[in-house]
Amino acid sequence: MNRNYRFYLQLTFTIVVCAFLIVPVVMSMMAGVTENFIKGISSGITLRWIFEVWDLYRDTIFLSLLIAIACLICTIVLGVPAAYVLAKRQGRVARMIEELLTLPLAIPGLAIALALIISFGGFREFRSSWVFILVGHVIYTLPFMMRSVLAVLSTADFRTLEEGAASLGAGFWRRFFDIVIPNCRTGIIAGSLMVVTLSMGEFNITWMLHTPVTKTLPVGLADSYASMRLEIGSAYTIIFLIMIMPLLIALQHYGKPRSPNTRPVEDDVESPLPSTSGQRP
Amino acid sequence: MEKRELPYLVVLALPVVIVALAFFLLPMARLAYIAGTGDDGFAAYTSVLTKPRYLESMIATTLLAGITTVVTLAIATIAGLFLERNRFLGRDFLISLLTFPLAFPGVVVGFMVIMLAGRQGLIGQITKAITGDKLIFAYSIAGLFLGYVYFSIPRVILTIMAAAEKLDSSLEEAARSLGASPWQVVRDVILPALKPALIASGAIAFATAMGAFGTAFTLATDIDVLPMTIYTEFTLRANIATAAALSIVLGIITWIVLSIARSFAGSSVAAAG
Amino acid sequence: MSHSTAIRLDSCAKTFPNGAKALDPMSLTIEGGETLIFLGPSGCGKTTTLRIIAGLESPDSGGKVLFDDEDVTKLPIEHRNVGMVFQSYALFPNMNVQQNIAYGLKIRKVSITDITQRVNEMMEMMHIGELQDRSIDQLSGGQRQRVALARAIAVRPKVLLLDEPLTALDALLRERLRVDIDSLLRSLGITTVYVTHDQAEAMSLGDRIVVMDRGQVAQVGTPREIYFEPQGEFVADFIGTMNRMQGTVTDGRFQTRGGSLPIPHANEGPSNLLFRPENARIVPVAQAPLSGTVASVFFLGDKSRLIISGITDGHITIDAENSETFNPGDPIGLSVDTQHLLFV
Numbered sequence: 001m002n003r004n005y006r007f008y009l010q011l012t013f014t015i016v017v018c019a020f021l022i023v024p025v026v027m028s029m030m031a032g033v034t035e036n037f038i039k040g041i042s043s044g045i046t047l048r049w050i051f052e053v054w055d056l057y058r059d060t061i062f063l064s065l066l067i068a069i070a071c072l073i074c075t076i077v078l079g080v081p082a083a084y085v086l087a088k089r090q091g092r093v094a095r096m097i098e099e100l101l102t103l104p105l106a107i108p109g110l111a112i113a114l115a116l117i118i119s120f121g122g123f124r125e126f127r128s129s130w131v132f133i134l135v136g137h138v139i140y141t142l143p144f145m146m147r148s149v150l151a152v153l154s155t156a157d158f159r160t161l162e163e164g165a166a167s168l169g170a171g172f173w174r175r176f177f178d179i180v181i182p183n184c185r186t187g188i189i190a191g192s193l194m195v196v197t198l199s200m201g202e203f204n205i206t207w208m209l210h211t212p213v214t215k216t217l218p219v220g221l222a223d224s225y226a227s228m229r230l231e232i233g234s235a236y237t238i239i240f241l242i243m244i245m246p247l248l249i250a251l252q253h254y255g256k257p258r259s260p261n262t263r264p265v266e267d268d269v270e271s272p273l274p275s276t277s278g279q280r281p
Numbered sequence: 282m283e284k285r286e287l288p289y290l291v292v293l294a295l296p297v298v299i300v301a302l303a304f305f306l307l308p309m310a311r312l313a314y315i316a317g318t319g320d321d322g323f324a325a326y327t328s329v330l331t332k333p334r335y336l337e338s339m340i341a342t343t344l345l346a347g348i349t350t351v352v353t354l355a356i357a358t359i360a361g362l363f364l365e366r367n368r369f370l371g372r373d374f375l376i377s378l379l380t381f382p383l384a385f386p387g388v389v390v391g392f393m394v395i396m397l398a399g400r401q402g403l404i405g406q407i408t409k410a411i412t413g414d415k416l417i418f419a420y421s422i423a424g425l426f427l428g429y430v431y432f433s434i435p436r437v438i439l440t441i442m443a444a445a446e447k448l449d450s451s452l453e454e455a456a457r458s459l460g461a462s463p464w465q466v467v468r469d470v471i472l473p474a475l476k477p478a479l480i481a482s483g484a485i486a487f488a489t490a491m492g493a494f495g496t497a498f499t500l501a502t503d504i505d506v507l508p509m510t511i512y513t514e515f516t517l518r519a520n521i522a523t524a525a526a527l528s529i530v531l532g533i534i535t536w537i538v539l540s541i542a543r544s545f546a547g548s549s550v551a552a553a554g
Numbered sequence: 555m556s557h558s559t560a561i562r563l564d565s566c567a568k569t570f571p572n573g574a575k576a577l578d579p580m581s582l583t584i585e586g587g588e589t590l591i592f593l594g595p596s597g598c599g600k601t602t603t604l605r606i607i608a609g610l611e612s613p614d615s616g617g618k619v620l621f622d623d624e625d626v627t628k629l630p631i632e633h634r635n636v637g638m639v640f641q642s643y644a645l646f647p648n649m650n651v652q653q654n655i656a657y658g659l660k661i662r663k664v665s666i667t668d669i670t671q672r673v674n675e676m677m678e679m680m681h682i683g684e685l686q687d688r689s690i691d692q693l694s695g696g697q698r699q700r701v702a703l704a705r706a707i708a709v710r711p712k713v714l715l716l717d718e719p720l721t722a723l724d725a726l727l728r729e730r731l732r733v734d735i736d737s738l739l740r741s742l743g744i745t746t747v748y749v750t751h752d753q754a755e756a757m758s759l760g761d762r763i764v765v766m767d768r769g770q771v772a773q774v775g776t777p778r779e780i781y782f783e784p785q786g787e788f789v790a791d792f793i794g795t796m797n798r799m800q801g802t803v804t805d806g807r808f809q810t811r812g813g814s815l816p817i818p819h820a821n822e823g824p825s826n827l828l829f830r831p832e833n834a835r836i837v838p839v840a841q842a843p844l845s846g847t848v849a850s851v852f853f854l855g856d857k858s859r860l861i862i863s864g865i866t867d868g869h870i871t872i873d874a875e876n877s878e879t880f881n882p883g884d885p886i887g888l889s890v891d892t893q894h895l896l897f898v
Binding site: 007018021031037079081103108135138204207221222233240247252279 | 381
């Protein structure tokens with residue numbers, strides 16, 4: 001019948017689209033474990049490429065992890081209080097600060113990196129340390145953490161909870177640590193996953209900021225694509241995928257919008273995850 | 282309670298404001314200033330329109346971003362609506378597959394394009410088997426286009442699915458009760474209701490594509506998109522002022538486009554490239 | 555509970571930053587141990603008054619709040635030692651029932667053994683002992699309300715403040731909990747300020763009621779005073795059902811469309827006469843001072859509510875026993891007990 005025919009047509013279309021996205025991923029994963037890509041699977045399965053990548057790029061992988069964790073700590077320490085302030089204050093100053101803090105999302109990474117180089121290029125030590133890259137990552141990922149926490153703070157009735165705690169004698173800091181922070185937990189977790197994923201995969205900013213001694217994983221990837229065999233580039237991609245896979249799965253799990261006490265009003269902040277975010281391509 | 286809390290809130294907000302000022306706002310201001318210190322002075326800002334090399338780059342980038350947006354919207358609307366409105370075995374799996382590439386940096390997307398359309402690419406092998414000629418287009422504008430569509434689809438599909446979820450099914454049911462065919466329901470009820478989401482996600486796709494760097498870097502085509510032009514001006518030609526001016530112009534364009542998106546879909550939209 | 559705190563409000567007014575006047579200057583004394591109810595429709599200022607007493611809002615300058623003889627106007631809520639129950643209960647989702655109840659005691663640095671003892675006491679008093687480890691989202695509305703009360707009382711507050719605590723519950727539960735709250739407040743003997751828009755609640759729980767209308771106090775009195783001697787139209791209309799007849803007083807009689815009543819002591823001229831349904835009786839039409847036609851009949855189970863037209867410009871509401879059946883269109887006669895009439 002008509003309905004079935006349309007259903008299957010759309011299904012086929014969707015599957016083709018999925019194939020378009022996934023087939024190259026599968027191909028590259030296979031290439032990473034094949035002796036010789038040109039000859040194909042028949043040349044044998046091997047892990048040598050992966051080991052070679054590990055030898056060549058081990059440092060970049062560790063540096064990426066270090067920066068991602070440092071970035072996470074920074075965004076939590078900076079972003080969670082910021083989200084709280086933005087949730088409490090409605091005035092124009094608060095909105096301006098919110099605009100300022102989310103501005104990095106609207107600007108190409110290239111511009112952010114250029115601005116940093118021009119401003120701090122003269123500080124030798126700083127410029128050639130991994131902290132320089134960290135700064136770029138923090139500026140870029142901070143809005144994600146803030147928005148994730150802000151989303152949670154806007155749905156629960158925080159003001160009344162705080163008044164309840166105040167009526168029992170809790171002062172500002174007690175309220176902040178006993179009531180506010182624990183109840184933002186899902187927002188902080190979702191934001192954390194987002195920040196770590198983005199930091200691990202960040203390229204546009206990092207490429208401009210990096211030096212030969214401060215290379216991250218994506219920078220290494222670009223290197224390997226340009227100068228190494230296909231098999232090595234593929235193997236390196238496998239390692240990257242393995243590292244972000246658990247993050248992505250956790251993200252999908254935590255990305256489900258919270259339901260019950262949603263305020264019926266706001267059209268914007270609904271789920272802890274801004275659904276259209278992702279890596280800069 | 283509000284007035285008394287203000288000093289505490291200032292204390293909480295201070296660290297982030299200081300960091301944002303020191304590492305973002307002031308550097309950007311300096312960038313804007315530096316842009317005017319080159320040979321052309323502040324005319325560097327309009328050089329994107331006046332100098333042919335930059336104008337070409339700008340046009341190429343805009344066209345590429347525009348076509349990518351249209352194609353992606355079409356693909357994502359069909360697939361997104363289908364996935365949102367039907368429940369079947371494997372649906373969640375397909376959705377995961379479609380949103381998985383969100384985490385890929387542009388370089389990886391470029392690599393995927395090489396996998397599909399490069400010298401050893403899948404498309405080349407298929408066309409060789411069929412026609413005897415290998416079709417290789419990874420390093421041309423078509424390859425770039427493929428890459429741009431590749432990274433745009435996951436983002437746009439998610440937004441459309443989220444918007445489709447919120448559609449009021451009673452509107453559809455009313456149309457059907459009045460005799461509308463499925464296609465008419467889509468054309469007259471669903472697409473109009475999705476219009477804000479379509480505009481918003483289209484704007485995001487456009488802005489992301491305009492600012493995309495990693496993909497173009499990996500594919501290294503002849504035609505330079507604006508981010509690549511900025512990059513070469515800065516690193517290869519040490520033309521700091523021009524690079525600064527161009528990146529400010531690009532930043533302003535993406536910011537404007539994203540502001541449009543926000544006004545259609547609230548502040549849950551995000552990331553440009 | 556040894557001593558109960560008296561509360562005094564001195565010229566407390568509240569204007570919001572946008573210029574809206576929420577509360578006109580109010581002066582009021584609440585006796586120690588009394589249960590005082592603020593009653594009125596939404597927007598009348600009752601919650602604002604409660605929040606001023608609590609310390610969540612400060613009154614406009616010149617206003618003073620005193621607990622016994624201590625001026626607490628400048629004291630924030632954290633230091634006023636009040637027990638507050640919010641309309642949405644404000645239970646902390648990151649703590650279980652026990653931890654919620656214990657929170658105020660924890661802040662006051664009470665020893666663990668004392669905390670445990672007090673929490674158990676509270677849980678027993680509110681009959682929620684079996685809920686102690688549950689998380690908040692596993693509780694029903696009625697259970698949450700009891701936890702909220704337990705939490706507020708655990709700290710032995712000077713005054714208890716309740717902001718529409720029953721509004722979020724369905725009607726049946728509300729009636730049942732009303733009884734529980736009543737016995738609780740009696741046994742505690744603590745000064746209680748209670749805000750509600752439900753007059754049945756106000757009448758059953760309050761020692762005194764403050765009826766409020768658009769930021770102003772309309773009347774202060776005991777439930778009986780409010781019901782039988784309402785001062786002014788607003789209170790009369792708001793409390794219970796009130797019938798209103800338009801007419802003129804001439805020669806010691808009140809004349810209206812459907813008849814007349816002897817009113818010896820009233821002023822001459824046009825006036826409105828108010829009376830409650832229970833002060834009217836159905837009498838045979840021939841001897842009735844007032845007569846009209848039955849417009850609608852609502853069967854309520856134990857009685858029937860009749861809506862009568864033709865006596866005056868509007869409708870008259872009367873309750874009838876079910877021994878006699880009335881149908882729309884029937885003629886009907888009424889007599890009104892002149893002891894309980896109100897002129898407006």
